[in-house]
Amino acid sequence: MNEKLLKKIENVNKELIKSHSVIAITGQIASGKNFVCSQFEKFGWNCVDADSLTHEAINIAAPKIIEEFKRYEEQFNVKITNEDGSINRRAIGNIVFARPELLAKQEEIVYPIITKMAEDFISAHGKVIINATVLYKTPILLDRCQAIVYIKSPVFKRIFRIRRRDNLPYNQIFKRLKSQRNLLSKYKITGKQIIVIKN
Template identity: 40%
Template structure:
């Protein structure tokens, strides 16, 4: 879908919620589907866009010592080093570990998601009160794992792209080897079903 068609679809979504003075939309989709690209359209229309990947990275830095204490032994057992020479979490190495062992990923989510939920709820509250923005976009792949935030969303916008297009985009970004990309693709294969199971109102945008 080209940019003009996407823009028209987004305008239609916004118009559908014009009676809502401050809509909150979740923009989600599988890895490299184009969530940031779609979010940028909303941003140009005066929506505040919150990138959950960036927020998680900030929280990892804040909880650096707790994360190292929790996962360093697991990493050593698998031959990974998740602590840099500066004593900080190596986020790439940590990602490799967590996406290889779902039970460890779940453990990290229990560390990060409660704090993330409280932070974002406060941002939503303050932004709505100030009235500087038309609404909020929560740009998040797995928001279904944080029901307290997903419940605040008026609509889930699921961004779709073909497997090969997503794979090529992910490979061009660098930072992950092909096997690591495939691991993350596999972990997200039933992503849309997770949102359907939650009972969300969902619309799709092809990118």
Template identity: 40%
Template sequence: MNKIAKQIEKYVIPEISSKKPVFCVTGPMASGKNFVCAEFEKLGFISIDLDKEVHKVLEEKTPDVFKAFEKTAENQGIKIRTEDDKLDRRALGALLFSSPALLKKHEDIIYPALTENIKAFIKSTNEKKDDRPKGIILNATVIYKTPKLLDKCDFIVYVQAGWIKRFNRARKRDHMNEIQIMQRFTAQKNLLDDYKATGKKIIVIKN
């Protein structure tokens, strides 16, 4: 049993009292949320990656994103539209993480649709009569920004990892330059405090 599995068994499983538990696995960029979710899945839980779900919503909302941000991006020398008229998500990210106001504007476009999609997923999963999972995990970095989803969570599992380890993971995994990584790290520097402010029980997993 690896160290993550041991922490799950010791700290998380005893906290599950609901017959249909829903909880969030969160943490800063490159802390290892996906790995922790994979360990839960081995125990019979199901997880949904909200980052991937955001990408699906983003595809649907691409015309709205162009309308909201293309001019601002061009003024900063950033092209968020590719040659084949698609949205360049990496370029959009560079724009959004340079400004809290722009990031908030983007979230206001994306999060309402995301919330409805995840609520529908939770409902359909809990209605299964056969092969129903032990519980549902929402794998998300900033679920505190979607209060209706946070309300669905019985508690929060917060994944921590050292700064250098996270930096090296992000550079290797996402092929981002140092400035982009630091912008995202800076945007998430108070993440744990943001979750503490929600009043939800927080269980820390060290990765």
């Protein structure tokens, strides 16, 4: 266990918990956001995870997503539904991460659902953390956050974590890393308080 990291998290919590009710924890893929959130939860924060909300939103919006992306199956040599008719998330990922405009199409479908679910979570809880990589794409939720905790981690560590966790081929890993370049700058322009934690 990294004692220096744990001490930093403890100090950041002391700074934020007195006067903040909603904060964001963000950072690039596999930077360690979930671990940091788990530590904040020990101090009484309630964490809502955008990845979990996205999975739920995709299930809710599955018929619309299938209708929208069925046309790309042949082009990307994938099948976007499983044998039971459920949505094939990996196939959808192959499509949407290949071209920015396709990712934007999926986001148009699922982000309003995610926003509503997160708003409901905030209303039902006291101290709330929104754990999300691209929270800047949901301005309503970002506006609710009084501070942003940004987790930084070396790229080689993140590649290793992604391979171990998701078993993705390297070309897909690099596409996802590329899609999140300059992420910190997206949050700096908000003018919100940003605290960087190195993991």
